[in-house]
Amino acid sequence: xxxxxxxxxxxxxxxxxxxxxxxxxxxxxxxxxxxxxxxxxxxxxxxxxxxxxxxxxxxxxxxxxxxxxxxxxxxxxxxxxxxxxxxxxxxxxxxxxxxxxxxxxxxxxxxxxxxxxxxxxxxxxxxxxxxxxxxxxxxxxxxxxxxxxxxxxxxxxxxxxxxxxxxxxxxxxxxxxxxxxxxxxxxxxxxxxxxxxxxxxxxxxxxxxxxxxxxxxxxxxxxxxxxxxxxxxxxxxxxxxxxxxxxxxxxxxxxxxxxxxxxxxxxxxxxxxxxxxxxxxxxxxxxxxxxxxxxxxxxxxxxxxxxxxxxxxxxxxxxxxxxxxxxxxxxxxxxxxxxxxxxxxxxxxxxxxxxxxxxxxxxxxxxxxxxxxxxxxxxxxxxxxxxxxxxxxxxxxxxxxxxxxxxxxxxxxxxxxxxxxxxxxxxxxxxxxxxxxxxxxxxxxxxxxxxxxxxxxxxxxxxxxxxxxxxxxxxxxxxxxxxxxxxxxxxxxxxxxxxxxxxxxxx
Numbered sequence: 234x235x236x237x238x239x240x241x242x243x244x245x246x247x248x249x250x251x252x253x254x255x256x257x258x259x260x261x262x263x264x265x266x267x268x269x270x271x272x273x274x275x276x277x278x279x280x281x282x283x284x285x286x287x288x289x290x291x292x293x294x295x296x297x298x299x300x301x302x303x304x305x306x307x308x309x310x311x312x313x314x315x316x317x318x319x320x321x322x323x324x325x326x327x328x329x330x331x332x333x334x335x336x337x338x339x340x341x342x343x344x345x346x347x348x349x350x351x352x353x354x355x356x357x358x359x360x361x362x363x364x365x366x367x368x369x370x371x372x373x374x375x376x377x378x379x380x381x382x383x384x385x386x387x388x389x390x391x392x393x394x395x396x397x398x399x400x401x402x403x404x405x406x407x408x409x410x411x412x413x414x415x416x417x418x419x420x421x422x423x424x425x426x427x428x429x430x431x432x433x434x435x436x437x438x439x440x441x442x443x444x445x446x447x448x449x450x451x452x453x454x455x456x457x458x459x460x461x462x463x464x465x466x467x468x469x470x471x472x473x474x475x476x477x478x479x480x481x482x483x484x485x486x487x488x489x490x491x492x493x494x495x496x497x498x499x500x501x502x503x504x505x506x507x508x509x510x511x512x513x514x515x516x517x518x519x520x521x522x523x524x525x526x527x528x529x530x531x532x533x534x535x536x537x538x539x540x541x542x543x544x545x546x547x548x549x550x551x552x553x554x555x556x557x558x559x560x561x562x563x564x565x566x567x568x569x570x571x572x573x574x575x576x577x578x579x580x581x582x583x584x585x586x587x588x589x590x591x592x593x594x595x596x597x598x599x600x601x602x603x604x605x606x607x608x609x610x611x612x613x614x615x616x617x618x619x620x621x622x623x624x625x626x627x628x629x630x631x632x633x634x635x636x637x638x639x640x641x642x643x644x645x646x647x648x649x650x651x652x653x654x655x656x657x658x659x660x661x662x663x664x665x666x667x668x669x670x671x672x673x674x675x676x677x678x679x680x681x682x683x684x685x686x687x688x689x690x691x692x693x694x695x696x697x698x699x700x701x702x703x704x705x706x707x708x709x710x711x712x713x714x715x716x717x718x719x720x721x722x723x724x725x726x727x728x729x730x731x732x733x734x735x736x737x738x739x740x
Contacts, residue, residue: 310441311710316674316740318445318633320705321579321590322434323618325610326419327462327597330644330659331667333374333607336406336688337387341373341646345654349647353689360413362600362649363660369647371687372657375604384678391611394619400678401622401631403670403738407682407691410642410663410698415463415598418641418663423469425702425727432473432718434702435589437727438709439479440472441716445586448544450482452589453582457613458486458570462595470591474720476530481591484578486570490549495542548581562620565613573617580624583634597640601650601658622671631672635708639668646687665691668701674708675738699732707734 305311332338349369363369376389382400395402412418417427424431432440435452444451454470470481484490513532520528551569558577559566565573572594579590594614599606618638625631643666644659651657665684671677683693703713706727713732717724 312712315710317635317708320635323592323638325640326595328640328642329597335667337378344371346370370652372648394616398622401671403675404680405668407695408666413663432475436472436479440475452481454481454483454591455575457572457594460595478530478533563616576617576621603659633673635673636671699728703732704735
């Protein structure tokens with residue numbers, strides 16, 4: 234190694250400084266902190282936090298004993314007994330209309346076309362799309378609602394498949410957000426802040442809990458193909474100021490699910506291991522000289538990419554799925570990149586112990602033609618949503634997998650644009666919208682929160698986005714106030730300085 238340094242030193246001033254610093258004392262000191270720390274991190278791998286409790290039933294009767302048997306990781310996690318081991322977040326980009334799907338308001342039919350009372354709107358801000366309206370005509374949903382399941386949960390005709398699994402759902406009708414436009418609202422739900430630059434939920438979980446599968450990323454994103462609507466940016470699944478190995482990895486449909494992962498044409502890759510070993514040695518020298526943690530993060534990504542060359546083709550291969558599975562998810566599930574296919578892919582990734590799988594489905598922004606738009610969106614998503622729940626349940630995975638469905642905000646009760654007996658548009662509405670969860674640790678067959686007769690204001694049990702994030706982290710055994718990262722002199726967390734766990738949602 235020293236001989237190589239002397240050769241390089243004559244042509245590179247930076248490496249001259251490296252050579253100067255690399256005497257025996259410096260090497261041993263820095264190695265003990267660097268290489269030794271990496272070894273310790275390996276011994277305290279976050280996936281061992283499940284320790285001897287893997288396969289054990291987690292319940293209140295043995296909670297204290299099980300928590301004592303955990304091997305906590307380098308951050309002292311979990312803080313308490315987790316109920317969830319993995320999560321799939323079905324994000325519906327654009328703002329699904331709660332009025333046309335979940336929040337049944339039969340009294341509105343008597344108020345068709347009447348102006349929304351000022352006492353209801355209370356001067357709340359409007360978007361630029363409806364700010365010039367002089368009247369706000371009430372648009373009752375034209376959808377037929379019925380009660381379903383043993384719980385008698387109300388759901389509209391747009392949800393023929395999800396309505397069959399309502400007894401598994403925990404439906405939150407009182408969600409609230411601070412943002413009224415798409416990009417800040419999506420950014421807020423995904424990162425806890427309306428401005429770009431913060432780590433996403435998946436990145437926080439990756440940083441806090443690590444991986445349960447060394448051959449696949451901890452955090453994977455899937456986006457429905459050929460869907461118009463509000464743009465999605467990679468920062469939504471980015472690591473922000475956390476180390477880069479915690480960023481989400483986007484899987485695409487087609488020949489190469491992960492960009493730049495395959496070997497170049499006519500290259501068999503036989504010397505790739507040797508190349509990475511040499512590159513690793515060079516980066517060790519660089520790290521010892523400058524102490525930049527991103528050097529180790531970059532090497533971790535190189536190593537992950539090397540392992541993914543084998544693991545990704547295996548997990549993305551659908552040829553072993555029986556016909557009845559495709560039939561359960563719907564015919565679209567045979568077409569890679571569709572929402573249904575991504576739901577099926579999500580189940581395969583969860584089976585491989587990927588901790589966080591994020592699906593994005595665009596097209597829910599119905600400012601005009603809301604009935605037709607929301608009907609088409611449910612045609613693309615409803616069956617797959619229900620199938621994913623049933624599939625996880627039949628495999629015994631739902632008990633430790635958290636499933637979340639929802640968008641960045643809801644829609645207004647008043648019509649944007651022309652209102653007719655069978656058509657209307659709906660603007661953005663941040664003050665009251667619906668999300669649902671199911672699986673690990675949340676109550677099933679349970680509806681939480683209430684809105685007023687106009688689905689405009691929450692009148693009982695509000696759940697803010699920060700509360701939602703605090704509750705999500707709690708299900709993974711994390712106290713949201715204690716998972717922090719110091720950046721530019723301040724300690725940050727997903728919930729910023731807000732949020733409380735909504736314990737009424739939990740088993």
